[in-house]
Amino acid sequence: MLKKCLPIALLIFCPFLLSASGSWSQWRGDERDGKGSLGIEISASWDEREPELLWESDLIPSQDEGGFGSLVSDGERAYLSLVWHRDEPTETRTISSLFLRKFGARRVNLPPELVAKAEKARLALSPRLRGASLDEWIEKWIDENLDQRQKMTQGSLLTSRFKKGKLAFNLTDVDLLFSAKDRVFPNQDALDQWLAEQPFSLGMKEKISEAVPHTKRVADDVVVALDLSNGTTLW
Numbered sequence: 001m002l003k004k005c006l007p008i009a010l011l012i013f014c015p016f017l018l019s020a021s022g023s024w025s026q027w028r029g030d031e032r033d034g035k036g037s038l039g040i041e042i043s044a045s046w047d048e049r050e051p052e053l054l055w056e057s058d059l060i061p062s063q064d065e066g067g068f069g070s071l072v073s074d075g076e077r078a079y080l081s082l083v084w085h086r087d088e089p090t091e092t093r094t095i096s097s098l099f100l101r102k103f104g105a106r107r108v109n110l111p112p113e114l115v116a117k118a119e120k121a122r123l124a125l126s127p128r129l130r131g132a133s134l135d136e137w138i139e140k141w142i143d144e145n146l147d148q149r150q151k152m153t154q155g156s157l158l159t160s161r162f163k164k165g166k167l168a169f170n171l172t173d174v175d176l177l178f179s180a181k182d183r184v185f186p187n188q189d190a191l192d193q194w195l196a197e198q199p200f201s202l203g204m205k206e207k208i209s210e211a212v213p214h215t216k217r218v219a220d221d222v223v224v225a226l227d228l229s230n231g232t233t234l235w
Contacts (some may be wrong), residue, residue, distance in 0.1 A: 001193065055231035056193065064098060077225050077234065084222040087215035095180045095192040095212060103211050105174045110150060115171070118158055119146065126166055126167050172202055188214075201221045 065085050071078045077196050100106075108115050121141060142151060148157075161168040174223060178197060185191040195205045202212060225234040 015089040036231060051160065057231040058120060073228060076228055078228050080224045080226075082224060086215070086218055086220075089219050091187050092216065093185040093188055093212045093214070094216070095177060095183055096217075097181060097219045098217070099179060100181065103177075103208075104160055105169060105177045107174055107178060108154060108157060108161075108171060110146075110154055114145065114150075118161070119171065121155045122162055122168060123166060125162065125166065126174055170204075173200055176200070177208070 005227050060080065061082060061084055073079070110118070110119070118141075125134075125137075141162070142155050142158060146155060180194070185194065188209075192209055195209055198205070200208070226232065227234055
């Protein structure tokens, strides 16, 4: 499985962004406002001369693999607190929220009549409508049917469903999967037995059976220390 990891990079101006005491003592700095030393001007444009990269750390887990956080520094070291995830083999099978997201099962959070209208439009789309023409059609449909908040929260999901056309997940299947969210099955046979009892299509049953991971996620609280002068992991 490809893990999402990000290196920590230090640009040449970063040491000057520390507070007057030479530290970055907490999330977003000493005053929690994202600002460092006063009087330091940062160019609004890097077209002529980009800042020099001083160092780049080893890969550090982030997002699903390590969470999100902000480093703190005492002027000599940088510290990061992570929830370091790893997957271990297990007999159990779990329909977790992470599985649902990676599987592509997402609920459309709109009024029922609007969901029905969107689904009717999706199923009626001609397979000949592709590329820029499809993009224009989707943009127009969303502009005419969603308010601003709905566009922000559901626009990308509807766009994805329109582009998949008839291949998009049936929303009834999505609701059924969510009804089993966080359910733990003792083994693969138990999961397959549950699937056999559900009104999924045969193809969907096979996809779910193969996609539910054979591992369980274990998390460790980890603090990483980096040498601020060169990015080396100290511990």
